[in-house]
Structures are given as structure tokens and as C-alpha cells.
Amino acid sequence: MERLVVAGNPFYSCRNCRTPVALRDDIVSKNFLAKSRTAYLFSNAMNVVLGQNEDRQLMSGIFTIANIYCSRCGEDLGWKYIRAYDARHKYKEGKFVLEKAQILKEY
């Protein structure tokens, strides 16, 4: 199996095809609830493709988000915050939510 190492740092990969999708160093929050499932908030993601922008009512308010998919296998991994309508959540803009159940920790 193809094995990719990212600068010796732990990272997270797509559960389905093991493509690296985010670095542990880029985790902003590990206690993030997405649709009542645990998710991590990352400042960055890689090897993902974005779906169309859409407005979605989340637990913390209305956001414009885009679903993110693994660029290799197309697995649904979570979403990216494009725009927060509430000023208190502006810090989330441009960040990525990856559902814990969809990713694997790698070393």
C-alpha cells in the first residue's frame, strides 16, 4: 500500500483510502460537534475538493459552508466554513471540519 509521510508529523487520512487530508498541527479544536457527531476543526486541509457553497443552519447559527470530499475516493469528510453570519463565529471562516468517524490518525 502506498504510504505518504508528511514531514514526520502525525496527520489524519481519509478513512476509506488513506490519503492524507490534514495535519495534527493544524487542529484548532478537538471538541467540535458536527450534526451531533464528534468532529475536529482544522485551520487547513489537503487533498480535498469542495462542493458548492450552501447556507446551512448549524447548532451555532447560520453559515455558508461547502462540503468537502476526499480528492482521491470522493468520501464525504465534512465541510469548510465559507462565511459566518454571526460575528462571534467569524473565526471559523476558512476553516475545515472533519468528522472523526471519517478520518484515521496516522504517524
Ligand SMILES: [Zn+2]
Ligand atoms: Zn479517500
